[in-house]
Amino acid sequence: MRAFLRIVFLREEGMTLPKVIDDAARILPDEMAKAIYKMDEQRLENVEEIRLRMGFEPTVLSQGTEQAFLADRRVTCVDLDTVLQRATMSSLHTAQDQLKHGFITTKGAVRIGVCGTVTIDGGISGIRDVSSLAVRVARQVKGAGASTVSAIIQGRLSALIISPPGGGKTTFLRELIRMTSQGGKRVSVADERGELAAVYDGKPMFDVGGSTDIMSFCPKAQGAMMLLRSMNPEVIALDEITASEDVRAMKEIINCGVRLYATAHARSLDDLKKRPLYSEMLALGAFDCVVTISSQGKERRYEVMRI
Amino acid sequence: MIKLIGAALIVFSGGFFGYIKLAEMRSHTRILDAFALSLDVIKNEICERQTALPKIFETLSTKKPEALGDFYAKCSEAINNGELLHEVWSRQVLLLPLSENEKSALMPLSDVLGKFDPARQAASLLIARQSLEAHILQSKEKENRSGKNLLGLGISMGAMVAIILM
Numbered sequence: 001m002r003a004f005l006r007i008v009f010l011r012e013e014g015m016t017l018p019k020v021i022d023d024a025a026r027i028l029p030d031e032m033a034k035a036i037y038k039m040d041e042q043r044l045e046n047v048e049e050i051r052l053r054m055g056f057e058p059t060v061l062s063q064g065t066e067q068a069f070l071a072d073r074r075v076t077c078v079d080l081d082t083v084l085q086r087a088t089m090s091s092l093h094t095a096q097d098q099l100k101h102g103f104i105t106t107k108g109a110v111r112i113g114v115c116g117t118v119t120i121d122g123g124i125s126g127i128r129d130v131s132s133l134a135v136r137v138a139r140q141v142k143g144a145g146a147s148t149v150s151a152i153i154q155g156r157l158s159a160l161i162i163s164p165p166g167g168g169k170t171t172f173l174r175e176l177i178r179m180t181s182q183g184g185k186r187v188s189v190a191d192e193r194g195e196l197a198a199v200y201d202g203k204p205m206f207d208v209g210g211s212t213d214i215m216s217f218c219p220k221a222q223g224a225m226m227l228l229r230s231m232n233p234e235v236i237a238l239d240e241i242t243a244s245e246d247v248r249a250m251k252e253i254i255n256c257g258v259r260l261y262a263t264a265h266a267r268s269l270d271d272l273k274k275r276p277l278y279s280e281m282l283a284l285g286a287f288d289c290v291v292t293i294s295s296q297g298k299e300r301r302y303e304v305m306r307i
Numbered sequence: 308m309i310k311l312i313g314a315a316l317i318v319f320s321g322g323f324f325g326y327i328k329l330a331e332m333r334s335h336t337r338i339l340d341a342f343a344l345s346l347d348v349i350k351n352e353i354c355e356r357q358t359a360l361p362k363i364f365e366t367l368s369t370k371k372p373e374a375l376g377d378f379y380a381k382c383s384e385a386i387n388n389g390e391l392l393h394e395v396w397s398r399q400v401l402l403l404p405l406s407e408n409e410k411s412a413l414m415p416l417s418d419v420l421g422k423f424d425p426a427r428q429a430a431s432l433l434i435a436r437q438s439l440e441a442h443i444l445q446s447k448e449k450e451n452r453s454g455k456n457l458l459g460l461g462i463s464m465g466a467m468v469a470i471i472l473m
Contacts, residue, residue: 026389081422082391085391085392085421085422086389086391088359088421089359089360089361089386089387089421090360090361090386090391090392090393090420090421090422091358091359091360091361091421092421092422092423093353093357093421093423093424093425093428094357094358094359096357096424096425126424
């Protein structure tokens with residue numbers, strides 16, 4: 001009841017918030033949440049991240065620039081602890097595996113990047129003495145690249161989506177998964193970082209369609225193999241191909257006649273071909289097309305190239 | 308005849324008073340016992356299944372005695388509403404029908420539960436459980452020692468009042 005009153009009290013002073021910001025603000029310490037609720041709507045629309053660094057003013061990242069949103073207020077270790085506690089419903093032990101990868105995904109698809117002292121026990125076993133947090137405000141843009149999505153689905157194509165970091169690859173891939181799934185195809189997603197579907201308590205926080213099966217927080221290559229064997233997929237989706245194991249898994253997938261959707265960091269097809277891992281991947285013939293996403297201001301352009 | 312019945316009733320009510328005191332002591336021990344067992348459940352759920360605390364508390368909220376069920380129900384509800392465990396736990400422990408020493412055995416858990424890795428939480432739960440066990444032993448000894456005395460005292464007091472009135 002007390003917490004409910006807390007949220008109501010904070011909202012009364014603010015305004016109607018987009019749900020994604022609301023989900024992020026809920027996990028912040030009260031003072032910071034209030035400051036977020038007081039921001040003007042236009043500024044809120046563009047908030048990409050809320051950053052808390054110990055000993056510094058809290059900031060919001062908006063259109064590539066960081067700005068303090070609570071003057072003369074330094075972030076303390078209690079603030080950082082409060083965010084982690086609220087994000088995990090006072091159950092940090094449930095996020096141990098995610099913490100090994102440096103982040104936590106919360107109810108509401110808010111992703112929190114965690115920095116601190118890494119503890120090693122064989123491999124990375126966790127993070128202690130947390131020094132900074134990046135609360136990422138994830139957005140699902142339904143209809144992103146609609147004509148491109150439709151062309152890929154109708155052409156029954158395997159697609160590789162490329163763009164620089166923060167270029168909208170994951171948003172586009174999520175949309176491609178959703179629309180393919182809604183079209184009745186069985187889509188399996190190896191969601192290693194929990195960004196595509198953001199499954200929380202068994203339920204995807206993003207709409208990825210009713211015919212989608214998700215394997216969360218499992219290494220992509222292993223997850224894809226498990227999905228291939230167990231879920232009889234028609235399409236497998238992988239976000240951010242970065243390792244040779246991923247490429248080996250892709251080979252298995254295409255040999256089974258399953259279509260692939262994947263993303264990779266690159267500016268263009270030429271840029272992609274220059275890198276040994278990706279040129280090996282392209283040589284597999286796993287993809288029918290490459291979708292390049294480029295940004296012009298707030299607009300995004302989607303270009304499809306058959307390969 | 309009426310005097311005799313009256314005297315018997317007075318003796319009976321004295322005995323009943325003693326019996327109520329004994330039942331209160333037993334209920335107190337039962338609460339402590341249930342709490343000790345619930346700490347085992349929390350430890351196993353955290354270590355074996357990495358279950359979130361609100362879910363563990365929700366399961367425990369259906370258990371008896373009522374004081375234990377209520378405690379966990381309120382903790383679960385508050386965390387689900389965005390409160391932090393250490394605030395809720397400390398507040399709810401203070402409301403429990405336990406002695407100050409018994410409450411202090413549970414209090415340190417507010418700084419550990421849900422904040423650290425399972426091993427560290429398990430260690431703190433074990434310490435709290437051992438401390439509760441010591442209180443349970445004391446409570447059972449007190450129950451054995453004082454319980455029968457109270458029952459006897461109640462009956463004697465009742466008898467004495469009955470004799471005086473007769």
